[in-house]
Amino acid sequence: MNARPEQLAAPTRLDAYRAPAWRVETVELDFDLAIDTTEVTARLHLRRDPAQTQPLRLDGENLELLSITLDGTTLPPDAFRYASNVLEVDGARDGSVLETRVRLRPAANTALEGLYLSGSAEAGFLLTQCEAEGFRHITFFPDRPDVQARYTVTLRADRDRFPVLLAGGNPDGAGVLDDGRHWARFADPHPKPSYLFAVVAGRLQSIERDYVTAEGRAVTLKIWSEADVIDRCDYAMDALERSMRWDEQTYGRNYDLDVFHVVATHDFNMGAMENKGLNIFNAKYLLADPDSSTDDEYRHVESVIAHEYFHNWSGNRVTCRDWFQLSLKEGLTVFREQSFSADMNSTSLKRIEDVSLLRRAQFPEDAGPLAHPVRPAQYSEINNFYTATVYEKGAELVRMLAGRLGPEGFRRGMDLYFARNDGRAATLEDFLGALGEANHTDLGPYLAWYGQAGTPRLHAHGEYDEARRSYALTLRQHTPATSGQPQKQALPIPVKLALFDDDGRMTALHLDGQTAKPQTECVVVLEADEQTFIFRGVPTAPVPSLLRGFSAPVILEYDYDATELALLLRHDPDGFNRWEASQQLATLAYVELRDGGASHALEAWLDALSVLFAHNDVEPALLANLLTPPSEVEWAEREASVDPARIHALRQQLQRQLAERIGAEALHQRYLALAGEASLSLDAASQARRRLKQRVLELLCLIDPGVAQPLAATQYASAPGMTDRLGALMALLRSDAAQAPAALAHYRQRYADNALALDKWFMAQAQVPGETALDRVLTLERDASFTLKNPNRVQSLLGAFVRANPSGFHRADGAGYRFLAERLVQLDALNPQVAARLATAFNGWQRLEPGRREAARRVIEDLANREGLSRNLREIVANVRK
Ligand code: PHE
Ligand code: ZN
Helix, strand or coil, rough: CCCCCCCCCCCEEHCHHHHHHHHEEEEEEEEECCCCCCEEEEEEEECCCCCCCCCCCCCCCEEEEEEEEEECCEECHHEEEHHHHHHHEEECCCCCEEEEEEECHHHHHHCCEEEEEEEEEEEEEEEECCCCCCHHCCCCCCCCCCCCCEEEEEEEEEEECCCEEEECCCCEEEECCCCEEEEEEEECCCCEEEECCEEEEECCEEEEEEEEECCCCCEEEEECCCCCHHHCCCHHHHHHHHHHHHHHHCCCCCCCEEEEEEECCCCCCCEHHHHHEEEEEEEHHHCCCCCCCCHHHHHHHHHHHHHHHCCCEECCEEECCCHHHHHHHHHHHHHHHHHHHHHHHCHHHHHHHHHHHHHHHHHHHHHCCCCCCCCCCCCHHHHHHHHHHHHHHHHHHHHHHHHHHHHHHHHHHHHHHHHCCCEEEEEEHHHHHHHHHCCCCCCHHHHHHHCCCCCCCCEEEEEECCCCEEEEEEEEEEEEEEECCCCCCCCEEEEEEEEEECCCCCCCEEECCCCCCCCEEEEEECCCCCCEEEEEEECCCCCECCCCHHHCCEEEEEEEEEEEEEHHHCCCCCCCCHHHHHHHHHHHHHHHHCCCCCCCCHHHHHHHHHHHHHHHHCHHHHHHHCCCCCHHHHCCCCCEEHHHHHHHHHHHHHHHHHHHHCHHHHHHHHHHHHHCCCCCCCCCCHHHHHHHHHHHHHHHHHHHHHHHHHHHHHHHCCCCHHHHHHHHHHHHHHHHCHHHHHHHHHHHHHHCCCHHHHHHHHHHHCCCCCHHHHHHHHHHHHCCCCCCCCCCHHHHHHHHHHHHHHHHHHCCHHHHHHHHHHHHHHHHHHHHHHHHHHHHHHHHHHHHHHHHHHHHHHHHHHHCCCCCHHHHHHHHHHHHHC
């Protein structure tokens, strides 16, 4: 054995929560801003909890302490200690005022946490990122969300270099100083936790819109960016206005300051941040124009704008008591955003997208060594818990609660939740308590969902009794053990269902013991390990459509045969469940192909889809989804011994057969028809046509490259916007067309100054499947525009390769694993958060086939034994290794 790896610091535990001994009532912050060094003075007005006796302890990381006074007196050196990221101060009492002055080095901050520089020292701007624990990189403070203070922030800086000075809250004065500098002050009337603090300073442009809330408050909305991209902010402004109206109409929530600022940066670790009154966005989720953004990206901008805006109530006005409650704001806000996006676009398409994301990103997390409950019990590094489980599964739990209460009941519950917890730092118990009380219901059983990791398996079995004309549906649940949680309990699982007869018609449901008027769809809730539900008056043996709309985040096991799924695929009026039937049927076909057995499912799948394609009466975006089998990642989840190359090959084979069954000529004709209607319009119908056109082109590439590749090359050359251009480029790349190199070179040059468009150039190439992908990635790393310092660039090349290209990353010789480990070490020295997130690509290695498993094991061992890794990366590597 090598030297022992450094031990992980003692984890933080949910059950060790204690209310803060010291609170901060108000804080005055003064910033003397400059690129290389910035000085921050903080005056904290302290309150002491009379029931606690600890000395004053404040968080602070990498701070150069310049001075410290308590109640106006400079403290002698023996009256305070600063060690291990804690400043301990003697002599503080209730009502004391502590003033500290510290020096920061923003330009040297590559972790992008705390105060940092976006862009170059000459042209860039300064900004902050504080969630979750970044504020302690700015000043000494009790940096925990249950300490809510009123902030007054004064910014001073050189006027030419930093013409724009912004902080959260309302403007509270500005002026000129004599030495070429100026100042601006902001006061936030709403007490807030430190993670919602933000400042921005630099040369920025803005667009502006006046908005009047439903309650009559006049608000100025401002979106800020660097000058070269300011003309790409208009779509975000429209989306912001739509979000604000929607939250007024749907939840009765109004905005609560006089200004709302949104700022775009190209240097950001995450998607966006809901700082009070001053949202900061990764440019990727704010900028949009037809020439550089795809349809999907437009929708992402809309949904992220909505998400961050909705946080103003679900997160800011009502915040989290501690970081274990993170899903209280994130799960809820994702759910609110999902409902908004469904209202703005299409309910079933949004649901299809969200459920595929859940299956691609959250199910694997929940099934491997990184599995954790939506409310984790402990963590070492909180930044590692901004996960698909906390966000996406968390949103599914809120959806279940909303479904359980119905729209009016849920609104009643949310009203009570907001009213009761406004200005407070709340827990998930507060949330479920308010929802339940407003509806005279005990939602307590649903809390178990928050504490239990792992995806439940829901086994369903139906028995039809012809003599009695009754149908007995037996549901059984089982959650496999996860690391650290061997025993699982039964959870309440709402199952929305319908029964179809042989002609594809839904039958009226007479559920035993139910008094309500019979409908064709109902919800039964499984509340124990096993339960049977009896339906009366069922005329013939039915085909059940289960878990409609994905009514619970579980894996459904029902022994459908191909004919039954084909019936649902043809007849289910619900778009989501139709898609679900096609996914299940494709999966059965995949299993047949894999095992070399019969081909009933394959035949049924090909038959159903080719008929749907020919009839051409399905909405085009839905049809595109129906024609897309589950992802390689989803199929890998079903295997005990995963060979990613084989899964890829089988999936290709399946798609080729689909293309052949539809026919090259039919595909070609449909392509031409859809291409003939090409437009730049963003309306749903135009987007849907573009999506179907892309799917048709991809299918045609698989069977008739001689026809398809010239079509793609023409589409690339004459594309009116990015959706068509990128789609064509990807089709050329994936079918290894002779026209691909020229298109790539053209794109590289055309978008040389457009960072977000260039990201897609990297991404498109990183995702091309197969053993040669790594060589391509290594070549791309040598492109002048590649850098490990920019998170978006890292995601678009390395992230796309390790996460969205299984057959490339999991190269049989293990070279992909060695490459990733090497980059992780380099990246970790610059930006631990980004390194840790990328390292989760190792998740699932234990289920790889033996050769790859051994190669991955060695790489992960080596990494775990390395010294000097960040706490972020160490925790992920230690967990994934288990
Ligand atoms: N709270 C942000 C969001 O969801 C995510 C985030 C977390 C951003 C941590 C930055 C840092 O919406
Ligand atoms: Zn969020």
